[in-house]
Amino acid sequence: MNIFFLDTTIIISSIVPDRSEYIACVSILLQNNIPLLTNDYVIKETRRVLEDFYSFDRSDINQFIEFLSTKLDIVKTPSKEEFSKIRSNDKSDRPIIFSAKKHECILITDDIPTKKDALKYVMALHSNEAIEVFEIKLAKNRS
């Protein structure tokens, strides 16, 4: 069974309607066909970006995190010992690549260097590639 491991870039991009590709991220998050997984590390990153960098409304952030916990299974951040065998150009990507590998997931990330390093261990796709490969329907605005 295919399971998507969502990186922070996908979660944050789903609420940043900068370019048309945000729709791919939001569609991945909202679809019901493919189980979604992430880890605490990604959730912490998401909260910190929204709170400290962008000062989003606190109650909206809490609601969003709660929403994420209904859409994704959130696993524990691995220990340093666990991810020590992962080799990546940026060490801070290792807890993400390791979790995706441990839970036999396809890593979905819009970060090119993370994707490149992850490909040594797991299947990794950009959000637009995931939409195409898995024929995910694009989410729509309420009319």
Next chain:
Amino acid sequence: METLNGSITARLTGKDIKKIDSLIIAGLYNNRSDFLKNAARHLLREEAPEIPDLILRLQLQARDKHISKDKALKDIRNVRHQLYSESFGDEYIFS
């Protein structure tokens, strides 16, 4: 996680019921309820999801704050470095 189970009563035409019953006889479904459960699942999968109000609200805030995707990718990278150092006490980011 909270589990919500429930039953729904549906009124169908005799023609549709006949077709469903023939599929049950053919062994594709256990009973009418099993058929409807499968039909509902199928439809829920097919339906393109609507973007919930919460996400639309956050998107509006992001627009007001002029957050671009490139900026978001850069900021996520910065937060990842901070979080990694705090969580694992490792100052050296690039291996």
